[in-house]
Amino acid sequence: MDLGISGRTALLTASSRGLGKACAVALAAEGVNVTINGLSEENLARTTEEISALGVSVTPIVADINTETGREDLLIACPAPDILVNNNWGPPPGDWQSFQHADWSSAVESNMLAPIMLIRSVVGPMCERGFGRIVNITSQMVKSPFSVMGLSAGARAGLTAASKALSRDVAQYNVTINNLLPERIDTERSRYMARQRAESSGMTYEEARTEIVESIAAKRMGRPEELGAACAFLCSAHSGYISGQNLQIDGGSYRGAF
Numbered sequence: 001m002d003l004g005i006s007g008r009t010a011l012l013t014a015s016s017r018g019l020g021k022a023c024a025v026a027l028a029a030e031g032v033n034v035t036i037n038g039l040s041e042e043n044l045a046r047t048t049e050e051i052s053a054l055g056v057s058v059t060p061i062v063a064d065i066n067t068e069t070g071r072e073d074l075l076i077a078c079p080a081p082d083i084l085v086n087n088n089w090g091p092p093p094g095d096w097q098s099f100q101h102a103d104w105s106s107a108v109e110s111n112m113l114a115p116i117m118l119i120r121s122v123v124g125p126m127c128e129r130g131f132g133r134i135v136n137i138t139s140q141m142v143k144s145p146f147s148v149m150g151l152s153a154g155a156r157a158g159l160t161a162a163s164k165a166l167s168r169d170v171a172q173y174n175v176t177i178n179n180l181l182p183e184r185i186d187t188e189r190s191r192y193m194a195r196q197r198a199e200s201s202g203m204t205y206e207e208a209r210t211e212i213v214e215s216i217a218a219k220r221m222g223r224p225e226e227l228g229a230a231c232a233f234l235c236s237a238h239s240g241y242i243s244g245q246n247l248q249i250d251g252g253s254y255r256g257a258f
Contacts (some may be wrong), residue, residue: 004237006031010083011061013065018187019137020087022228031073033057033077066110075121084122086115087137091151111155132175132237140183140250167244176243178234183250186221218251
C-alpha cells in the first residue's frame with residue numbers, strides 16, 4: 001500500500017535507536033524526509049547513514065528534548081514538520097514509596113511536558129496547512145498500570161489525556177493525534193527491564209528474559225519494525241479518520257476489552 005506521504009517531512013524525537021529509530025526507518029521507507037534526534041553523536045551518525053541509504057533527506061540533531069533549548073534546536077532544524085513522533089526514554093521502575101518529588105518531577109518533564117511542548121509548537125501550523133500527523137509513543141502502563149511503573153504510568157497518562165482533549169479540536173483540519181502503547185518490544189529498554197528483574201529477584205538475565213517472554217500472549221518479544229510499521233500507517237494519508245486513539249502493540253497481552 002502506498003501510504004501517500006512521500007515528500008512529507010517528519011520530526012522524530014529520541015530516534016537514533018530503539019523504537020524512535022524504527023519509526024524513522026519506516027517513514028523514510030515511504031519517502032518521508034526525517035529529522036532525527038538523540039544524545040549520542042555516534043548513534044546518530046550510524047542511524048543517519050542507514051536511513052540515507054533509503055534515498056531521503058536525513059537531518060540529525062544532538063539535543064536534549066527535556067530542555068527548552070533542546071526543543072528549540074529541533075524546531076530550528078525542522079520548523080514545519082508534517083509529522084511529529086514523540087518518543088523518550090521511560091522513567092525507571094521502583095517501589096512506589098521510594099519515589100521522591102524529584103523523581104515525579106523528572107518523569108512529568110520528560111514523558112508529559114516535553115512532548116506537549118513540541119505538540120504545542122507544531123499543531124497550529126499543521127492545522128493551517130490542512131495536514132498533520134502526531135504520534136506519541138507511550139506505554140501499555142497507561143491502560144494497565146503497575147505500581148512499580150508508577151512514574152511512567154502517571155506521566156504518560158497525563159500526556160494521553162491532554163492529547164485526547166486536543167485531538168477533538170484539530171480533527172476538522174485533517175490533523176490527528178494518536179498514541180502507540182508498546183510492551184515487551186525487543187529493544188534496549190526491554191533488556192534494561194530484564195536486567196532490573198534479574199537483579200531484584202536473584203535470577204540470571206536469561207531466566208528473567210524467559211519469564212518475560214512467557215508472560216506475553218504471543219510467546220515472543222515484539223520487533224521494533226512492527227511498531228514502526230504501525231506508526232507509519234498512523235502517519236499516512238489514509239489515517240485521517242483515526243484520532244485520539246491508543247493502539248496497543250503488546251502481542252495480544254492486554255487483558256481488558258477496551
